[in-house]
Amino acid sequence: MASKKLSHFDNYLLKGKLRRNGYEHWRYVFTGVDKVTGEQRPFFIELYYINPLISPKSPVIAQKSRPKMSASDLQYALAGTLSAQSASQELNVQPSYVLIKAGAYGENGKQFNKFLPAASLVYSKSENSFKAENFLFGPDVLTGEITVSPKELREQPELLCSSGMIDWKLHYERVVECDELGTKKSASWTPGGAKTIFAGLIHMDGKEFTVIPRSSSGYIDKLWGSELPNPFFHLASSNLTSVISGKPLLKSCFAVEGEFEKKLSILLNLEDEKICLNGNSFFNNYKEIHNWSQMPSDADGDKLHWTVSVHKKKLVIDMDIYCKTTEMFVRDYEVPQSSKKLLKVLGGGTGFGEIRIYKKTGQNLELMEHANVLDCICEYGTIDDKEE
Numbered sequence: 001m002a003s004k005k006l007s008h009f010d011n012y013l014l015k016g017k018l019r020r021n022g023y024e025h026w027r028y029v030f031t032g033v034d035k036v037t038g039e040q041r042p043f044f045i046e047l048y049y050i051n052p053l054i055s056p057k058s059p060v061i062a063q064k065s066r067p068k069m070s071a072s073d074l075q076y077a078l079a080g081t082l083s084a085q086s087a088s089q090e091l092n093v094q095p096s097y098v099l100i101k102a103g104a105y106g107e108n109g110k111q112f113n114k115f116l117p118a119a120s121l122v123y124s125k126s127e128n129s130f131k132a133e134n135f136l137f138g139p140d141v142l143t144g145e146i147t148v149s150p151k152e153l154r155e156q157p158e159l160l161c162s163s164g165m166i167d168w169k170l171h172y173e174r175v176v177e178c179d180e181l182g183t184k185k186s187a188s189w190t191p192g193g194a195k196t197i198f199a200g201l202i203h204m205d206g207k208e209f210t211v212i213p214r215s216s217s218g219y220i221d222k223l224w225g226s227e228l229p230n231p232f233f234h235l236a237s238s239n240l241t242s243v244i245s246g247k248p249l250l251k252s253c254f255a256v257e258g259e260f261e262k263k264l265s266i267l268l269n270l271e272d273e274k275i276c277l278n279g280n281s282f283f284n285n286y287k288e289i290h291n292w293s294q295m296p297s298d299a300d301g302d303k304l305h306w307t308v309s310v311h312k313k314k315l316v317i318d319m320d321i322y323c324k325t326t327e328m329f330v331r332d333y334e335v336p337q338s339s340k341k342l343l344k345v346l347g348g349g350t351g352f353g354e355i356r357i358y359k360k361t362g363q364n365l366e367l368m369e370h371a372n373v374l375d376c377i378c379e380y381g382t383i384d385d386k387e388e
Contacts, residue, residue, distance in 0.1 A: 003095075006147055010139060010192075011363075013156070013222070014049065014189075014224065014335055015358045017226075018225070018226060019051075019052055019244075020051060020053045020054055021051060021336050021337065022224070022336055023049065023050040023051070023224060023226060023336050024048075024049040024050075024053065024222065025046065025048050025049075025223040025224065025226070026036045026049075027046045027048070027182075027218075027220065027221050028044065028046070028049075028172070028219075029042060029044045029218065029220075029236075029349060030170070030216045030218040030226055030376055031043070031215060031216055031218075031349075032040070032216075034201050034207060034208075034354055035210055036207070036208075038213070041104050041209060042105040042349030043102070043103070043104050043168075043204075043209070044103060044104075044349065045100075045103075045144070045168060046099075046102070047098065047099070047121075047130075047135075048099040048101065048333060049098050049099075049138060050095050050118075050334065050336055051094050051096040051118070052118035052119070053118075054094050054095075054096035055117075055118065056096070056117060056118045056119035056323040057081070057119055058117055059097035060093070060094070060097060061115060061334070062098065062339035063158040063342075067083055068106045068179070076331060081093070084120050085265075086279070086293075093341070094336065094339065095334040095336070096118055097115045097116060097117065098116040098117070098118055099116075100114045100132070100135055101114075101331065102168065103115050103161075103204075104166075105160070105348050105350060106327050106349070106350055107326055107327055109216065109327065109329045110166075110205075110295060111147050111162055111240065112146040112147075112164065112166050112384035113146070113148070113159050114135075114148075114160040115159070115321070116133060120132045123199070125296060128191070129141075135307070138170055139168065140173060141171050141172070142168060142169075143169050143170070144167065145165070146165065146167075147164075148162065148163045148164060149163060150164070153188055160332045164205045165203075166202070166205075167202070168202040168203075169200050169201055169202075169275075170196045170201075170202070172193070172197060172218060172220075172243065173200050174195075174196045174199060175195040175196060175253060175254050175358075176196075176251070177268045178190060178194055178255075178267045178276060181257070181266075181267060181276060181277070181278050181304040184204055186224055186226045187224070187225035187227055187228065187229055189221065189222070189223045189257045189265060190222050191220075191267050191304065192220050192222055192237065193220030194219065194220075194238065194254070194269060195219070195238040195251075195253040196238075197213045197214075197216055197219050198213065198216040199211055199212065200229065206292060215236070217238055217239045217375040219236050219253075221257070223257070227335070228257075228336075229257075229258060230382060230383045231259060231382045232258075232259075232303040232343060232379065232380065233259060233292065233306075234253070234255075234256060234257050234377060234378075234379040235256040235289060235319065235321055235351070235378060236253070236256065237254060237373050237374070237376035237377065238252070239252035239373065240253070240254075240355070240371040240372070241371060241374075244367075244369065249369075251271045251272065252271055252357065254267060254319075255267045255291075256319070257278055261279065261280035263288065264308065265278055267315070269359060270318065270369060273280075277347055281310055285312070286312035286313075287311045288308065288309065290306075290309070291305075291306075292305070292336075293305050294325075300324065301325070301326060302325055303322045303323065304325060304346075305320070305321070305322055305360065306321040306322075306351075307319065314359055314361075315358070315359065316357070316358040316360065317358075318351070318354070318356045319354070319356075320354050320355075321350055321373060323350060323351040323352075323376070323378040328346055328348035329346070330345065330347075331357045332345075333345070335383060341383050343381050345381030345386055347377065347378065347379035347381075348378050349378075350376065351374075351375075353372075353376065354370065354371065354372060355369075355370075356369070356371075357370075363365070
């Protein structure tokens with residue numbers, strides 16, 4: 001459950017004009033253990049709530065939906081003289097729905113999508129939770145089930161997901177919270193559970209996974225606004241082990257998100273010290289450089305590389321994170337404004353690497369902490385036009 005100070009982020013955040021041109025993206029990530037093999041696997045559960053007032057009673061998936069042409073429009077089209085107004089209409093169907101997306105990262109990763117009417121998402125003040133059909137998003141509990149048959153996927157390729165089934169029944173507790181960080185006129189972000197403990201069961205395609213609190217590597221965040229970040233850059237992990245002491249850093253985590261006005265917002269919780277850097281705050285001045293690239297192939301196969309370097313007064317933070325391409329896949333999100341555009345996010349949950357934190361003393365850098373990072377969420381995405 002979020003603290004009283006931050007509990008308002010668990011309510012509806014789309015207000016005013018954002019109800020017709022806006023989105024909320026809720027995300028929960030955690031690690032489960034296969035009850036038979038003992039294999040660890042990262043899972044995700046997401047809720048994508050977009051343009052709710054456009055079509056509250058029936059979901060409109062813009063990748064499929066188009067306004068029907070009138071007889072006169074059809075004649076103009078056959079003659080090659082379709083009016084600009086009609087052509088514009090054809091290109092500007094806006095999506096409107098609740099999308100629940102769930103799945104697993106790692107090799108042979110999968111994602112399952114369920115589209116529901118926007119009006120089906122209902123907030124219960126007494127329970128402080130959201131419900132939509134058989135899905136529950138509570139202050140400390142998540143339950144739901146998605147099944148997508150091969151036939152359904154063949155008939156509805158716009159579902160943009162895998163066939164199969166997944167269900168979950170989870171409890172969680174936020175350990176490290178954070179206020180709103182990444183903010184600009186068109187998008188805001190809060191890593192509201194940058195370190196979260198999950199417990200429960202999840203089933204996927206006939207396999208049962210146990211989510212154990214001490215190894216759950218849990219994470220929760222929320223992104224909302226009128227425009228999705230483009231490009232989209234994200235890193236987050238709460239599985240850190242000190243290279244200096246050799247001990248796990250049980251209270252430590254970090255989350256990186258952007259771009260916000262071409263800058264990243266960053267949360268670093270280093271044991272009992274919390275560092276919050278807002279990418280669009282006049283009073284939170286810092287310099288950062290970030291990059292995303294593909295590494296040359298080696299014995300471990302192909303990997304992608306995320307780097308972040310932050311300089312703020314007497315503080316320096318350097319991150320180097322890698323993820324195997326075989327353990328990543330693309331998730332698609334329709335943008336609020338257009339039927340043609342998708343934010344395509346290449347992501348994985350098995351990133352690994354290092355983070356170093358330095359303190360400036362005169363012209364020298366004093367190493368405060370050097371930690372190995374595991375179970376890192378690694379993502380990079382851009383908005384592309386979808387071909388017909």
